[in-house]
Amino acid sequence: MFDRKEKEVAKLFLEHFDRVSEALQHLRELIVSYLHHNNNFKESSLLVHQSENAADKVKQAIEAKLYAGAFFPINRGDYIMLAEFMDRIANQAETTANLIVLTRPEIPEFLNEDLIELLDKGIGAFDAFKIALDSMDKDVDVVREAIMRITTFETEADKIEWETIKTLFKSDLDLCHKLHIRELVEDIAIISDLAEDTGERLGFMILKRPL
Numbered sequence: 001m002f003d004r005k006e007k008e009v010a011k012l013f014l015e016h017f018d019r020v021s022e023a024l025q026h027l028r029e030l031i032v033s034y035l036h037h038n039n040n041f042k043e044s045s046l047l048v049h050q051s052e053n054a055a056d057k058v059k060q061a062i063e064a065k066l067y068a069g070a071f072f073p074i075n076r077g078d079y080i081m082l083a084e085f086m087d088r089i090a091n092q093a094e095t096t097a098n099l100i101v102l103t104r105p106e107i108p109e110f111l112n113e114d115l116i117e118l119l120d121k122g123i124g125a126f127d128a129f130k131i132a133l134d135s136m137d138k139d140v141d142v143v144r145e146a147i148m149r150i151t152t153f154e155t156e157a158d159k160i161e162w163e164t165i166k167t168l169f170k171s172d173l174d175l176c177h178k179l180h181i182r183e184l185v186e187d188i189a190i191i192s193d194l195a196e197d198t199g200e201r202l203g204f205m206i207l208k209r210p211l
Helices: 002-035 041-067 073-103 109-135 140-170 175-208
Strands: none
Touching: 002 041, 002 073, 002 109, 041 073, 073 175, 109 140, 109 175, 140 175
16 A cells, blocks of 8 residues: 555656656747747746646645655655645746736847746756656666756756856847846846756655665
8 A cells, every 4th residue: 555655646746746857848838839929829828837736736645645654754844845845836837927928028139049948947957857757766876866857957958047148138129128027037037046956856765865
């Protein structure tokens, strides 16, 4: 019974990853459509919200399984926190989608590629987290390598964020316009930060295990 509950939780974590990943992919579709002045970005925004809501429900299912007795009590808090860290990424995708849909920032074309590349680093970091999640009960070395890869993506995202904001403020746009776009850049950059936080959380769980 104990082993079955653990397997059910592990399956739910993978489902949670899929729902969060969907939210990120829909956010990418939204941003690409918005940058190309395609009204489909509104439909993508709805899909981001739906994926975020689905991720919330899976997170709640994980918590219910844990409170019902999956894993030893000393470890349950770690798994609850891991689900929380994953869910923050879906929440950030929704926050970024809301910023675009509600405030309609005017993005100059010279920033288009930078914004997509910045988001792709965050998505890449979260994809690398999937490798760590899959391997956490199988191969610690694979987990470590995946976490290092997450950190690499986050570092690359930091550089893109820095260069994008520098380019933005060197432009001839007025200050209010610059500040509006900077908010969007920072919102997108948070995704890679959260992915790194999630990877570090999983790494911390691995370190706590007895040798």
